[in-house]
Amino acid sequence: MSREEVYEKLNEVFRDVFDDEEITVSDETTAADIEDWDSYEHINLIVAVEEAFGMKFSMGKTTGMKNVGEMVDEILRQAG
C-alpha cells in the first residue's frame, strides 16, 4: 500500500466520522484542525480507522500519535 492509497482511504474515514465531505487530511493535520475532534470522537475515529484497515493500534500509539502523519506511518508499518 502506498502512502497515497492510505490517504485516500483515510480521508473517507475522516469524512464519515466527522460528517464533512470537505475534509482532506495531511501529515500535519492534528485534532486542533478539525472542529469536532474531541476525546470522544478520537475514540470513534481510532476504531473506524482500525476497522477500515483491519488492524489494531497499541495503547501507546492510540494516545501517542501527534498528527495524521504519524498515524499513516503506523498504518504503513503494520501493513508492512
Next chain:
Amino acid sequence: MKELEYPFDAEAILRKRKKLRRSLMEDGSKRMQKRIAVLGGSTTHDIVSVLELFLLDAGIEPVFYESDYGQYWNDVMFDNPELAAFAPELVCIHTTTRNILRFPEIPDDAAAVEGLLEETYQPFVQLWEKIAQRYHCPVIQNNFQEPYFRIMGNRDAYDIHGRVHFVQALNERFHAYAASHDNFHICDIHYMASCYGLQKWSDPFYWHMYKYEPAVPAIPEFSYNLAAIIKSLYGKNRKVLALDLDNTLWGGIVGDDGPENIEIGQETSVGQLYSEFQAYIKAQKDLGVLLCVDSKNEEENALAGLSRPDSVLKPEDFVMLCANWEPKDKNLQEMAEVLHLGIDAFVFVDDNPAERHIVREQLPGVAVPEIGQPQDYLITLDRSAFFETTVLSQDDRKRSEMYRANAQRRQMEAAFTDYGAYLDSLQMEAEIGAFSPVYMSRIAQLTNKSNQFNLTTKRCTQAELERYAADPACITLYGKLADRFGDNGVVSVVFGHQEDAVFHIDLWLMSCRVLKREMEYAMMDVLEEKCRQRGIRKIRGYYYPTAKNKMVKEFYGLQGFARVSEDDAGNAVWVYEIKEATKKRTAHIQIREAGA
C-alpha cells in the same frame, strides 16, 4: 431506516452515525419526545449517541442527561440539581461487572461472601428506591455480564469464592427484584454478551484505554437491545406477524408438491428446522402477537398444509388467513383495515426477496426483516425484538382469542337488520370503576399504545397513573366489557381532574376492538354520575388532533357536549353542563360499578 434494522452493520453505524442522525432528523417524521437519563458506571458517550439513532428510527426523539463518568450512584443519592432539573421520564443505569468493587477472596468463609453480596447489592436497591420515590419513572438496569476470566477455571461457576458464581448470585437478586417490581426492567447484558462473544464484548483494551464496557465495536448491539426495551415501554412494539407459507413456515410448495410432501415435522432435518420455527411463532402467539397468513396460494392448499397433524401451527392459530393471488401488500392493507390496526403494527415474513422488496416499497411502515436462510429465520426475528415483552398482562395472553371472537361478532352482525337488536343479542356487561392495582399494567399499556380512539393522546407511565389514582382531585375510570362471545378485558381508560366545580377530562381512550358497541356511552354515564355526586357542574373535554385520531374529532358532540373553541390546528375544547337528572346514554349494556 435499513441501516438500523437487524441484522445491521455495526461498524458502519459507528462510523457514519452523524450522517445517519442528520438524515433521520431531516426526514420530517413526527416523534414523541422523551427525557432519558443515562447514569453510567463507565463511559456512556457512544452508547447514548447510537441509542439515539435506534430511538429516532422508532419515532422517539430522546433528550439525554448523561451522568459524569462513574457518577451513577451519587447523582441520584445526593440529588444532583442538574438531574433534578432535567426531571427524567426514564432512567437507564449502565453498570457492568466492571463496577463490582470487591469480589470474594479465597480466605473468605460463607458468611463473609454472603455479606459481600449484600454489600454489593444493597446500594443498587437504595438507588432504585430513591429513583422510584423521587422521579416516579421507569428504571432500566443492566444485570452483570460474566467475568472475562476465571480464577479457578471451571470451579469458578460453583465455588462460593468464584467470580462467575458471585456474578450469578448478584444477577439472581437483580432478577428477583425485577420480577417483584413494576416499572423496573432488566437490560440483560449477561445474555447479550454471550450472544456477541464475551471475550470481544469485554475486550479489556476498551476498558483500560477509554473506560468503555462493553467494547466500542459491541455498542450498536448493546444499544439496539436497550432501545428495544424503551420502544416497548413507549408502545412502539409491533403487534402482528404476517407470514408467508411455502418455504417460510414449511419446506416446499404445497400447491405443487401436495400437503403430504411438504417438509415439516420430525421426519427430515429440514422438517425439524421448520417445526422449531413454527413452535417459536406459536409461543409468540401465546404472548399476544397476532398471526396472519399472507401467501400466494389456493386457500384449500394453505389449509391442507396447516392441517397436517405434525404442523405445530394450526389454522385456528391465525386471526386472518389471506391465501390468494392478490399482491401481498394489498392483503396487508386489508388485514390492517379488518383488525383496526395501523400498518406499522405489522411484521412481514417471507423467504422471497422479491416479495419483501415490493412490500417494503409499497408500505414503508411495515417491518420487513431480511430473514436469510431457513436456519436464520428464528434468530433474525428473535433478535429484531419486534415484540419485546416489558409488560405481560392477562389480556396479552388472550388477545388472539379476542380477535377471533370479533370475527364471529362480525358474522353475527351481518345477520341482523337492526343494529340495536344486534347489540342486545351480544348480552354485553360492562364493569366500570376507579383504577385498581390488578388492572394497572393493562391501563398503562393501553395509555401508551392507543392511537385512534384517543382524544388527547396523553402518555403516562404506570407510576404517574398510580399517582392520579391516589389523588383526591382526580376521577379515574377503567372499563371492562364482556359479552356472550367472551371477555374483552379492560378496553377503556378515562381520567381527569377537578378544579372548583369544573371537571377537566385529561385522557379519554378506548380500544378499537370494541368500536361501535356503545361502550363510550357507558363510560360517560358513569363519569357524569361521579361528577354529579361531587357537586361538579361542568365537564370540559379536549380534543387534540394527531395523525391517527380523526375518528374521534366529533366524539364530544355525540356525547352531548357543545364546542366552545377550536384553533387552526384543530385543537378543540368542548363543554357539558351537568343537569339534575339526564337520560342515560347507554341502552344496550348492563353496567356494574366496581367497588360500588
